[in-house]
Amino acid sequence: MKRILSRTALIAVLVVLTSSAIPAIAQQTPPQQGGAQSAVPGAVLPQLYERGGARLDSGDYTGAALDFSLFLVFNPTYSQGYFARALSQIGLGDHTAAITDLTHALDFAPETSIRYTASVLGLRGQVYQEDGEFDLALDDYTSAIELDPTGDNYANRGFLLARILRFDGALEDFDHAVELLPDVPLLALARANVYGQLHDNAAAAEEYLRFVSLTQADVRDGGTLALDGTPSLVPLTNGDVVLFNFEGTKGQLASIRAEASSGDRVDPLLILLDESGTPIAANDDTSNTDLSATIRRVELPDNGTYTIMLTHALGGDTGDVLIAMLLQES
Template identity: 30%
Template sequence: MLRVVPLISVMLVSGLAIAAAEPQAGDDLAICRDRQADAQARTTACENLLNADRVTGKDKAVALSVRGNNLINKRDNVHAIETLSMGFDLDPDNAIILNLRGIAYERTGQDDLAMADFNLALQKRPTYGVPYNNRGVIQLRRNALQSALDDFSLSIKYTPKFILGWTNRARVRTLMKDFDGALADFAEAEKIDPTAPQIAGNRCITYGLMGKFDQAFADCNGIIEKQPKNTGAINNRAYVSMMKGDLDAALKDYNAALQINPNNIRAHSGRGQVYERKKDLAQARADYRSAAYSLTKFDELDVARARTIAQERLAALTPQTPGGAPSGRRVALVIGNGAYKNVHALPNPPRDSKMIASVLKDVGFQTVISVSDLTRDKFFDALKTFADEAEKADWAVVYYAGHGFEIGGVNYLVPVDAKLAVDRDAETQAVALEQVIAAVGAARKVRLVILDACRDNPFAPTMQHTLSLKLVDKGFSNIEPGAGFMVVYAAKHGETAIDGDNGADSPFSTALAREIKVPKVEIRKLFDIVRDDVWSMTKHEQQPFSYGSPPGREDFYFVAGK
């Protein structure tokens, strides 16, 4: 399967619709209209106009398109769609706005609406090359290779200096085994920008599929020498090693990628394939599971392909009746992170987690792994150990208390050694909620994650913001776990949980520990009761929230009663 560098779409790269009147040079309107202006200066000028309500009509549409573009860069696609829709209402012929909104729709998992916007943009301006490229990306995700090829060719025709058109067409030609055509496209891309990393990154795979391994490794190694932590290039080199049959070299690279970023979907999927070829099916399943579960509606193309492989292979390697008949075995992992090294400590989580662990043992859980103050590596080790236990159980429950929040549309649990100097550091220093979902995923019946972690983000005051990530200061974002999974937040998405005062346990953990011990309360109703109790205890300041549900054809009880 082709692995690629995820530089696939483009946003604000062509001229915006400009009103007829010529303003004085140097004022906000002139800068906002000027697509050649410094990006930050242009953003500031457009925001000044919008905030002061000093712009109307097509000029306001231009300003809104700049705001929408910035929102997309921050992964705030929902507000980008709202903003760009306002711009479209003001200027229905603005193809740039349609192209941008199409990208925002795509990144919220709404490909049909994205295609509609790209098509309408091209109807408005048939020679606008960028929407052809972006439409081609969706065709490629759908595996409609000829349609993708045609779109990338049109993008090149109308914008021949647009490098992504060339590299994306090279990728399609590689999939279609037109290797000479792919290499010719990479050569054209090099004429535009010989330093663009997506050229060597993707050509590495092309050479590998051609069996030209020396050239393939030369391309991948060239990137890694300059960027030793480039997990995309490391994953590509691992894949070339797999093609060559050198499984040990592939495993070494996938391990290296996961040491840099333990949440990396491509590395888990690729390593799963290595372990499967080595006949280590238990480890293969574990890696496939770590790559298979998604809480977001959009993956970049290479991640989407890796996740699909993991889902298909996990299904193939999972027995229809794992471990024989249901055993009634229940296992839990209970984590309390409080001794944070780089922000203020939290006294409650270790205490709350010990209370929950004790209650779970009291109600008959056969295995309760209780740990506190986990660093990043120990956190992932604990998840791996627990996933092995979950594979042999009917119930798998994870309870986590500590810092946790959303950054860039992804929910993270925070190890005690995280520094998070830059918002994007969460990708490599924190634990994506998807990985916790994966840890309970092997259980036969109940797969439950309980998060008493919806606290203010203490890293926010000093954290550097980047253009590519949107920082959320409070709590988690809402999620849609897959069928058979239940995730409970101590506080509703976007809100924060309250810690206990003067050494008391938190309201959520107190209510949870009390209700778990009550006989004959079905699990769905139990969390409704916990919600109501916390809502009352906090005088309507905190409302727990549940997402998903256990399997619907059976009732589940912490204490069944007689």
């Protein structure tokens, strides 16, 4: 079955860390309780579970819930059946029933199935988070980490801590997550956003650049930008990196803005690099509700050739972006 609660999708939804967006319930396979080959080892009428799984995979949440309910009639202490029915209830939008089933899944989980138990806790935490029960969600995420300190579990708690504006704790969790999952671009983006919230602009810029190194697919020269604020139109899709060079003088103030053109909802990311390629400023979202990117009045540290890097931050859609730069004397 496809996954009903993708951590990657979760991260994507929370690119703007302080927005009201919360994890979307997508698709996840019910984890197995133990190491047996069968999805439901030792169960009575396992075909009910398998049919429920197929219905869950196809989006027939009502049919899946019915099959899992029948399965549980014959297997009332089978933890995985409750977990699977909880996924169906989430698909139906019945979070109260899902929480009840996930709690039963924990009650009947084998003591030796540590990773399975952590998965159930993680899912219940995400449902609590979606319902605004942040303290309960935090408890579940913390318990999941104590059982199974994976990058996914640290990321889940990190996003919640960022959501409730506890940025120091969020950064610590993202540090753990990145150490365990170093090649996940959206974790780099999330950590960069937290650095920005903590006003560590240099660290944020470095992390944005790492995000670009993990996602770039097509690097191209964007040509010459006007320095008087006149915008240029640039098509942008995931993986695109568009470079603009300009000559700057020490002490000049550089302001850059990139925003979707009319009718598009694109999520641009801007990074300003000095002549050595060191990032000196970056921005993803101008505000919690504005996907445009803005670098405001950054003082250039030296004379030389500077580079503006325009890329896609993976939120919104692909489309055309208007980019404008204003270079002023201080």
